[in-house]
Amino acid sequence: MTRPVHRVAPRTDGPIRQDGLRAHNLVLTFRQIAGARDAPISRSELAAATGLTRPTITRIVDELLAAELIVEAGPSRSGGSGRPRVGLSLARSGPAGLGLDIRADVLSACVVDLTGTVRHLEFADRPGAGPEAVLGGLAAMAGRAVTAAAAENLTVVGVTLAVPGPVRDDAVVRLAPALGWRDVNAGAALSGRLGLPVHVGNDARLAALAEWYAAGPELRDFVCVSGEFDIGAGLVLDGAQLDGWAGELGHVMVGSGGPPCVCGATGCLQCYAGLESILAASGDRGAGSPEVARSPAVAIDALVSAGDPRILAALDEAATALGIAIAGLVNLVRVDTVLLGGGYALLASWLIDGIHRELRRRVLRTGWSPVEVRPAPLGPDAAVIGAALSAVDRVRRDPNGWLARLHR
Amino acid sequence: MTRPVHRVAPRTDGPIRQDGLRAHNLVLTFRQIAGARDAPISRSELAAATGLTRPTITRIVDELLAAELIVEAGPSRSGGSGRPRVGLSLARSGPAGLGLDIRADVLSACVVDLTGTVRHLEFADRPGAGPEAVLGGLAAMAGRAVTAAAAENLTVVGVTLAVPGPVRDDAVVRLAPALGWRDVNAGAALSGRLGLPVHVGNDARLAALAEWYAAGPELRDFVCVSGEFDIGAGLVLDGAQLDGWAGELGHVMVGSGGPPCVCGATGCLQCYAGLESILAASGDRGAGSPEVARSPAVAIDALVSAGDPRILAALDEAATALGIAIAGLVNLVRVDTVLLGGGYALLASWLIDGIHRELRRRVLRTGWSPVEVRPAPLGPDAAVIGAALSAVDRVRRDPNGWLARLHR
DNA sequence: CCAGTTACGTCAATCTCTGAAACAAATCCC
DNA sequence: GGGATTTGTTTCAGAGATTGACGTAACTGG
Numbered sequence: 001m002t003r004p005v006h007r008v009a010p011r012t013d014g015p016i017r018q019d020g021l022r023a024h025n026l027v028l029t030f031r032q033i034a035g036a037r038d039a040p041i042s043r044s045e046l047a048a049a050t051g052l053t054r055p056t057i058t059r060i061v062d063e064l065l066a067a068e069l070i071v072e073a074g075p076s077r078s079g080g081s082g083r084p085r086v087g088l089s090l091a092r093s094g095p096a097g098l099g100l101d102i103r104a105d106v107l108s109a110c111v112v113d114l115t116g117t118v119r120h121l122e123f124a125d126r127p128g129a130g131p132e133a134v135l136g137g138l139a140a141m142a143g144r145a146v147t148a149a150a151a152e153n154l155t156v157v158g159v160t161l162a163v164p165g166p167v168r169d170d171a172v173v174r175l176a177p178a179l180g181w182r183d184v185n186a187g188a189a190l191s192g193r194l195g196l197p198v199h200v201g202n203d204a205r206l207a208a209l210a211e212w213y214a215a216g217p218e219l220r221d222f223v224c225v226s227g228e229f230d231i232g233a234g235l236v237l238d239g240a241q242l243d244g245w246a247g248e249l250g251h252v253m254v255g256s257g258g259p260p261c262v263c264g265a266t267g268c269l270q271c272y273a274g275l276e277s278i279l280a281a282s283g284d285r286g287a288g289s290p291e292v293a294r295s296p297a298v299a300i301d302a303l304v305s306a307g308d309p310r311i312l313a314a315l316d317e318a319a320t321a322l323g324i325a326i327a328g329l330v331n332l333v334r335v336d337t338v339l340l341g342g343g344y345a346l347l348a349s350w351l352i353d354g355i356h357r358e359l360r361r362r363v364l365r366t367g368w369s370p371v372e373v374r375p376a377p378l379g380p381d382a383a384v385i386g387a388a389l390s391a392v393d394r395v396r397r398d399p400n401g402w403l404a405r406l407h408r
Numbered sequence: 409m410t411r412p413v414h415r416v417a418p419r420t421d422g423p424i425r426q427d428g429l430r431a432h433n434l435v436l437t438f439r440q441i442a443g444a445r446d447a448p449i450s451r452s453e454l455a456a457a458t459g460l461t462r463p464t465i466t467r468i469v470d471e472l473l474a475a476e477l478i479v480e481a482g483p484s485r486s487g488g489s490g491r492p493r494v495g496l497s498l499a500r501s502g503p504a505g506l507g508l509d510i511r512a513d514v515l516s517a518c519v520v521d522l523t524g525t526v527r528h529l530e531f532a533d534r535p536g537a538g539p540e541a542v543l544g545g546l547a548a549m550a551g552r553a554v555t556a557a558a559a560e561n562l563t564v565v566g567v568t569l570a571v572p573g574p575v576r577d578d579a580v581v582r583l584a585p586a587l588g589w590r591d592v593n594a595g596a597a598l599s600g601r602l603g604l605p606v607h608v609g610n611d612a613r614l615a616a617l618a619e620w621y622a623a624g625p626e627l628r629d630f631v632c633v634s635g636e637f638d639i640g641a642g643l644v645l646d647g648a649q650l651d652g653w654a655g656e657l658g659h660v661m662v663g664s665g666g667p668p669c670v671c672g673a674t675g676c677l678q679c680y681a682g683l684e685s686i687l688a689a690s691g692d693r694g695a696g697s698p699e700v701a702r703s704p705a706v707a708i709d710a711l712v713s714a715g716d717p718r719i720l721a722a723l724d725e726a727a728t729a730l731g732i733a734i735a736g737l738v739n740l741v742r743v744d745t746v747l748l749g750g751g752y753a754l755l756a757s758w759l760i761d762g763i764h765r766e767l768r769r770r771v772l773r774t775g776w777s778p779v780e781v782r783p784a785p786l787g788p789d790a791a792v793i794g795a796a797l798s799a800v801d802r803v804r805r806d807p808n809g810w811l812a813r814l815h816r
Numbered sequence: 817c818c819a820g821t822t823a824c825g826t827c828a829a830t831c832t833c834t835g836a837a838a839c840a841a842a843t844c845c846c
Numbered sequence: 847g848g849g850a851t852t853t854g855t856t857t858c859a860g861a862g863a864t865t866g867a868c869g870t871a872a873c874t875g876g
Contacts, residue, residue: 021862021864055866059864081873082872083873
């Protein structure tokens with residue numbers, strides 16, 4: 001029986017030589033182990049799942065064990081007779097990823113190990129001034145996180161910073177209106193301070209990665225809509241995240257007229273369904289205050305609990321706008337699930353019906369294959385966690401790099 | 409120097425054995441030859457491009473020559489001294505693909521060879537009645553095309569039918585309002601009559617494939633918007649077509665109110681920018697008549713030439729609507745080129761400015777990386793040609809299947 | 817306690833590519 | 847015409863990887 005995994009097949013570009021073959025099969029085996037997640041997988045099962053023979057699996061497993069990328073669990077058998085199978089699973093020590101995130105009023109840092117488990121999660125107030133101060137704060141947090149990781153036998157192999165906005169070359173923040181950043185080379189700045197490779201990624205994309213890990217392999221085709229001020233959509237399609245996906249959902253047109261968006265156009269989704277816009281539409285009460293800035297979703301939730309009728313109307317309007325934008329997305333991309341992430345996770349119960357209504361109206365496909373809309377379990381922390389996962393994911397995708405490090 | 413190719417890397421899912429290695433390197437070499445297109449490539453260049461050694465290339469090339477998948481061109485050298493290099497290029501006989509398309513009032517069939525050259529293109533009136541009559545007409549055309557291909561030493565290895573609408577399992581037409589079809593298993597029906605594997609694909613997707621071939625390897629990230637009544641968008645991203653891309657652009661919302669669309673909602677792009685809608689908006693003159701049905705784009709063009717002011721207004725409105733929808737798409741997917749295909753190719757000069765205007769307004773990215781909009785060279789025939797290409801593409805992607813056929 | 821069963825490890829055989837070298841072929845340049 | 851140059855073919859030994867067969871380990875059930 002083939003076990004489900006996130007992605008089995010390594011991509012081999014270029015010629016394969018004998019050693020390339022070896023590397024390929026090692027990656028294949030490793031991913032199978034990673035895909036097994038909670039349930040440790042035995043050597044025989046690996047042989048069946050990968051199509052390799054048992055001797056080959058033995059050799060590869062030995063190599064992975066020597067590198068301490070995987071560990072042998074105690075003998076665990078499902079029932080039959082015979083020698084019990086030895087479970088193999090990812091090591092909980094060794095390589096780790098460090099994620100950083102900048103939210104409205106708070107910085108966060110997160111360390112995950114190879115298994116995707118969160119081992120460290122820390123928050124700090126966000127320094128108000130320009131990029132320099134923020135990057136300094138992030139670097140300090142990152143330093144603390146690296147030592148905390150080392151104390152648990154974890155080696156941080158890479159850092160990823162999540163930012164709300166488009167990114168160029170995995171390093172330069174093109175434009176992040178929520179931060180007031182424009183063409184900031186955050187990758188180089190942090191990399192210089194930390195002495196580690198730093199990638200910069202879009203927060204919605206990274207949030208989708210975290211939700212994907214958390215949800216398990218059944219979730220193969222979905223978007224995760226998230227954001228506080230900007231609205232982004234992370235995509236997983238056919239069990240993979242897509243290079244070339246921009247996901248700037250916030251600037252999809254959902255209505256005519258209205259106030260101009262930061263982008264200059266009118267009718268952008270953000271102006272109807274951004275959390276700040278929802279607050280403003282509900283009567284502007286408290287918008288701009290510190291506690292609202294810290295978490296506008298909580299502020300909205302509080303208003304709802306207080307029974308404010310205007311916030312319900314604003315949420316309804318936001319749901320319609322989100323529904324229209326998501327309908328456009330779902331018409332273009334064949335996903336079967338929509339996760340409401342970030343701040344929307346908290347507000348999902350007031351949004352889902354309205355979104356569903358628009359999807360049913362505007363997406364032909366819902367007639368024969370329904371689209372599910374549900375809150376994303378990780379909520380606002382998804383982006384940091386996703387950033388950390390993306391950093392360690394490089395080892396997961398190609399463990400040969402980690403092996404090479406040991407042979408030196 | 410590495411030559412540009414559409415996609416160099418074969419995707420190898422599953423384990424690689426020693427013989428798999430051999431197959432992999434053969435595919436690699438074959439694709440390099442296919443990618444060279446017009447300019448034949450020599451064995452030495454292949455060695456340099458693939459990273460394999462010359463003896464290995466010699467062996468692989470011998471195998472491909474024996475299978476008659478490639479041919480040696482006359483000695484062609486670029487200038488230096490020494491023995492002239494022998495150019496290798498794809499054979500113009502051997503495997504071929506057959507494409508079928510159903511347009512408003514006309515059926516078409518097309519045969520392309522391995523090189524992607526159109527070797528046969530035929531049109532026929534579309535029988536009016538239900539799916540059965542249409543499929544019968546297609547089967548008859550397909551039969552003629554297969555014999556015509558055989559006369560030129562071509563073996564049709566697969567058939568693809570293009571339909572305007574979503575398709576399930578490469579075989580069943582989910583819904584094609586323009587044809588009045590719903591859940592028609594066209595794949596099984598045609599396959600039964602022809603005795604060949606028949607796949608069914610979305611016309612916009614296949615049109616994008618054809619335009620991609622025609623444009624050459626520089627075009628790596630684009631959408632091709634096309635359609636007569638329905639509007640679809642085919643996508644090529646990062647040099648590959650995407651499984652999971654639906655591309656139903658026609659039902660993206662671009663305005664509020666207006667008449668209800670066939671999908672039930674209001675404000676769909678199709679209602680503003682469908683060719684029939686443009687005609688209707690211009691004063692409904694001749695809409696529904698046979699010559700308009702045969703080619704609404706030609707009818708529109710004729711009105712423009714006649715200096716009708718209302719058609720210009722309708723085109724301007726259509727351009728704005730297209731611009732809004734395409735802006736939404738471009739916000740989600742990082743493409744740098746938009747091709748106006750199908751009927752829009754003919755009308756491009758009256759549409760491009762309006763589309764550009766909306767893109768500049770609504771797509772953040774245009775500030776630093778401009779998006780080009782231009783007519784698609786193949787126009788309305790792109791879908792049939794793309795269908796034929798997609799059929800022969802299976803051999804191009806994995807020539808080992810064709811080799812195995814010979815060894816039997 | 818022993819047979820049956822399943823899991824895992826070891827060994828020679830086989831396959832493919834590499835690298836070097838020698839060689840043949842075809843052209844350019846002097 | 848002869849030398850230089852580049853391309854393509856052939857040969858050989860060698861390395862690396864997988865396979866297939868056999869042997870060993872460990873547990874269940876009677």
